[in-house]
Each structure stands twice: as C-alpha cells, then as structure tokens.
Amino acid sequence: MLGTNLRGCTKAPLNLSGKGVSESHHHQIGNYHRAFAIGIALNIIFVVVEAGYGMFSGSLALIADAGHNLSDVLSLLLAWGAILLAKKASTEKRTYGYRKVTIMASLTSAILLFIALGGITWEAMSRFFNPKPVEGIVVILVAAIGVVINTLTAFLFFSGQKSDLNLRSAFLHMAADAGISLGVTIAGLVIMIKGWLWIDPAISLIIVAVILVGTWRLLQDSIDHAIDAVPEGIDMAGIKQYLTGLENVSHLHDLHVWPLSTTEVALTVHLVVNDDSASNHFLRELQDHLHDRFGVEHSTIQVETAGTENHCLLDREKCI
Incomplete structure (x- = not known):
C-alpha cells in the first residue's frame, strides 16, 4: 500500500504516511476475482453455443451478438488482468506501480468494441x-439462454459498478447484452409469425445502437482518465x-487532481499560509478530510509562507 505524502515546506518537510489505497478497497476488489472467473467462463460457453447456432440457423443477429459477447469476454479478461497487475508493488522506476494499466484496459476495451460495432453494422446493411432465411425457433432458444447468462453476469458486478470504471464497464456491457438478447428473442418470434426477414438485420442495428451509447461513454471516461x-x-x-x-490559509496555487x-484519486496543492505554524496534526486532519469528504486517496500538500511561495513551472498562465 503506497503511503500518502503530505509535505510541509517550512524549515523542513513534513512527511506523513496516509491512507493511500485503502484496505477496504483492496478487500472490495478481491471479492470480484470470483465474479470475473464465473462471468468469463459463462460467457465463453455461451459464445461458442450462440455462434454455432447462429451459423446453423443463418441468423446474423445471433452471430452479431456472439461477436459482441466475445468482445465482452476479452474486456472482462483485460479488466481482471489489469486489476491483478495494479496490485503489484511500486518500484524505483514505476513509483506509482502499475495502477494506470486499469485505465489502459478500459480504453482498449472501448476501442475493441468500436471495431466490432463497425463490422456488425457493415454486415447488417448488406x-x-x-436477406437470408433464419431459423426462428433456434434464434429464440439461444437468445433466451443469453438473457439468463448475461443477467446473471451483470448481477455479479452490480454492487461494485459505482466505484470502479472497469467494474462499471463489465456491468454495463452485461446488462446491455441481457437487453440485446431479449431483442433477439423478439426478432425470432417476429420471423416465425410474420416471416419478416428484414427484422434480423434491423435487430442487429439496434444492437449496435444500444452498445454504442455505453461504449461512447466508456471511451470518454477512459480518455479522461488517460490524460x-x-x-x-x-x-x-x-x-x-x-x-x-x-x-491561517491566505490562498492556494498549483492545485491538481487526477486519477x-x-x-484512486491523487491531489497536489500549494497552500500559502500567513505564518509557519502548520503542524503535523493540521496536515493529518487535512489529509483525512480530503479522503473522507472528497474521495482523495493520495495527497501531497506543500505549505508555504506568504511572500515565499513557489509558483508553477509548467505553465504560469494556466496554473490554478
């Protein structure tokens, strides 16, 4: 667990170890290793079954959904691998450890999804x-299985999706897949009753539209985290x-907050005080408040006295 450094730039630096990555957070992530294993296993089995029946029945909707489910398996593997890698200890070269790989994983997942969506859209338009005939009963049965599997997998990540971008990605993908599989089931019923073959590619495009909404949001959040x-x-x-x-704080500058x-969220700031009376107790309370109220795990605070502050060297005109 990395310590949180609070540096007071008075006569000597004040270094305090802090919460860093909280033990409760590690425990929470640990609870999802089993969820990842179960979710990946279920979806691999379903991808094989769905793709096989999709080719047998000639259903593009099933093949498209199987392709997307395969990308979800890759996304789950990426997210799980990134979480495991992020637990590795920091080194002299990688002073923050491998925490950023979780962000790289979510960004990669979003890019892979966009590529898959492009391929599905192209095939659906053709x-x-x-149009090609589709075995409606096969579509209905396989898609119905998908509703059950995807709903179960989404439920595995439900409680953690508010606190982790990767868990939120897993939850949203699985929840969307459950709805999409339900749509495919409806397509099969329509084909059986009405014989409308165009409903199959139409459902495929609806699949693309539904996934695109969540994927676009995931891409935006991942890029924001990456920069x-x-x-x-x-x-x-x-x-x-x-x-x-x-x-006793007159003003601040060089405030930066980033993931x-x-x-996990980090913060650095220069606080300008009226005198050099800042104490370890003051910094400890400040650290705790930033963590408990604002969700900042890693804080670095430089305390300066008025008239001696060190201004930003990155870009003086754009420093906060």
Whole structure:
C-alpha cells in the first residue's frame, strides 16, 4: 500500500504516511476475482453455443451478438488482468506501480468494441439488400439462454459498478447484452409469425445502437482518465472552497487532481499560509478530510509562507 505524502515546506518537510489505497478497497476488489472467473467462463460457453447456432440457423443477429459477447469476454479478461497487475508493488522506476494499466484496459476495451460495432453494422446493411432465411425457433432458444447468462453476469458486478470504471464497464456491457438478447428473442418470434426477414438485420442495428451509447461513454471516461483529467464525481469547487477556508490559509496555487487508476484519486496543492505554524496534526486532519469528504486517496500538500511561495513551472498562465 503506497503511503500518502503530505509535505510541509517550512524549515523542513513534513512527511506523513496516509491512507493511500485503502484496505477496504483492496478487500472490495478481491471479492470480484470470483465474479470475473464465473462471468468469463459463462460467457465463453455461451459464445461458442450462440455462434454455432447462429451459423446453423443463418441468423446474423445471433452471430452479431456472439461477436459482441466475445468482445465482452476479452474486456472482462483485460479488466481482471489489469486489476491483478495494479496490485503489484511500486518500484524505483514505476513509483506509482502499475495502477494506470486499469485505465489502459478500459480504453482498449472501448476501442475493441468500436471495431466490432463497425463490422456488425457493415454486415447488417448488406443483409438488408440480400436477406437470408433464419431459423426462428433456434434464434429464440439461444437468445433466451443469453438473457439468463448475461443477467446473471451483470448481477455479479452490480454492487461494485459505482466505484470502479472497469467494474462499471463489465456491468454495463452485461446488462446491455441481457437487453440485446431479449431483442433477439423478439426478432425470432417476429420471423416465425410474420416471416419478416428484414427484422434480423434491423435487430442487429439496434444492437449496435444500444452498445454504442455505453461504449461512447466508456471511451470518454477512459480518455479522461488517460490524460489525467479530474475524475467524474470529484468536486473541484468544493475542494478549493474547503482549502481556502482553512484557518491561517491566505490562498492556494498549483492545485491538481487526477486519477491514479480507475478507482484512486491523487491531489497536489500549494497552500500559502500567513505564518509557519502548520503542524503535523493540521496536515493529518487535512489529509483525512480530503479522503473522507472528497474521495482523495493520495495527497501531497506543500505549505508555504506568504511572500515565499513557489509558483508553477509548467505553465504560469494556466496554473490554478
């Protein structure tokens, strides 16, 4: 567990170990290793069954859904592998360890999904002009199995999807797949009753549209994390108001907040105080408040006295 460093730049630096990556967070992630294993196993079995029946029945909707489920298996593997790799200890070269791989995994997952969606869209459009017969009963039975499997897999990640981008990605993909499989079931019924072959590629395009919404959001969040943008849910205005409202603090500068991983947030800031009375107790309370109220696990705070502050060297005109 990495310590949180709070440095006070008075006569000597004040170094305090902090919460860093909380033990409760590690315990929470640990609970999902079994969920990943179960979800991956179930979906691999279903991909094989669905793709086989899709080719047998000539259903593009089933083949498209199987392709997407395969990409979900890859996404689950990426997310799981990234979480495992992120637990490795930091080194002198990688001082933050491998935390960023969780962000790289979610970004890769989004890109793979966009590639798959492009292929499905192309094939669906060609089927509108060259429709092929579909075995409706086979589509219904296989897709119904998909509803059960995808709903079960989504449920495995439900409780963790609010606190981890990778878990949220897994949950959204599985929940969307459950709805999509339900749509495929409806397509099979329509083909059996009405004989409308065009409904198969139409359902495929609906699949693409549904997945695209979640994938676009995942891509946006992943890019934001990759470029160290302020994570969603972090109240920057509230942090500024809290810090500038502290007793004896005249102003602040060089405030930066960024994601260390898909679950951890870091902060650095220079606080300018009226005198050099800042104590370890003051910094400890500040650290705890930033963690408990604003969700910042890793804080580095530089305390300076008025008239001696060190200004930003990155870009003086754009420093906060």
